[in-house]
Amino acid sequence: VTQTPKFQVLKTGQSMTLQCAQDMNHEYMSWYRQDPGLGLRLIYFSYDVKMKEKGDIPEGYSVSREKKERFSLILESASTNQTSMYLCASKAGGINEQFFGPGTRLTVL
Amino acid sequence: RKEVEQDPGPFNVPEGATVAFNCTYSNSASQSFFWYRQDCRKEPKLLMSVYSSGNEDGRFTAQLNRASQYISLLIRDSKLSDSATYLCVVNRVVVGSQGNLIFGKGTKLSVKP
Numbered sequence: 001v002t003q004t005p006k007f008q009v010l011k012t013g014q015s016m017t018l019q020c021a022q023d024m025n026h027e028y029m030s031w032y033r034q035d036p037g038l039g040l041r042l043i044y045f046s047y048d049v050k051m052k053e054k055g056d057i058p059e060g061y062s063v064s065r066e067k068k069e070r071f072s073l074i075l076e077s078a079s080t081n082q083t084s085m086y087l088c089a090s091k092a093g094g095i096n097e098q099f100f101g102p103g104t105r106l107t108v109l
Numbered sequence: 110r111k112e113v114e115q116d117p118g119p120f121n122v123p124e125g126a127t128v129a130f131n132c133t134y135s136n137s138a139s140q141s142f143f144w145y146r147q148d149c150r151k152e153p154k155l156l157m158s159v160y161s162s163g164n165e166d167g168r169f170t171a172q173l174n175r176a177s178q179y180i181s182l183l184i185r186d187s188k189l190s191d192s193a194t195y196l197c198v199v200n201r202v203v204v205g206s207q208g209n210l211i212f213g214k215g216t217k218l219s220v221k222p
Contacts, residue, residue, distance in 0.1 A: 030209060039213065039214035039215060100152035100154070
């Protein structure tokens with residue numbers, strides 16, 4: 001699982017798309033954010049192309065899955081409380097190991 | 110009760126010690142359980158799945174108690190390289206959906222020489 005960019009600094013109100021790609025032909029892809037003391041929290045997930053479901057904290061985010069191998073996280077208007085480490089993950093359908101990308105560290109000023 | 114709850118630690122132990130981590134989950138319908146390991150500034154990686162009968166992988170033993178909704182991880186003969194955060198993971202059962210994986214906040218382990 002690969003993620004781009006690795007680091008990003010935004011100003012409040014700017015928009016940004018975080019990219020995630022996997023080459024394992026996995027059906028399931030998801031986005032988490034990880035913050036100290038709060039752990040990994042699920043933002044959105046997808047089981048199929050053009051399909052998406054909200055996770056626990058979808059507010060302020062949207063996603064896009066146009067191809068099976070790619071799942072993008074979109075911040076339409078960044079806010080300072082979106083400063084975080086964002087992790088993308090993928091797995092095969094059913095109960096299987098979930099593989100994570102290396103993360104995108106986002107800072108919103 | 111939180112969906113997945115772990116003791117945050119930190120656990121500071123000497124090399125060679127045995128250490129046990131506990132985790133509780135709230136949804137009795139959950140079917141899949143895992144332990145992930147996360148090194149500092151790295152992504153989480155699967156350590157081992159947890160099966161009903163309990164399972165062992167070298168120095169690591171995982172146990173599941175469905176009646177108590179409790180999962181454990183035992184590490185024997187701790188090594189310096191075991192220092193990491195250990196995440197308890199449970200599948201969330203969602204009606205009408207394939208569900209997803211929910212992560213505990215993690216337990217930090219530090220093994221000292």
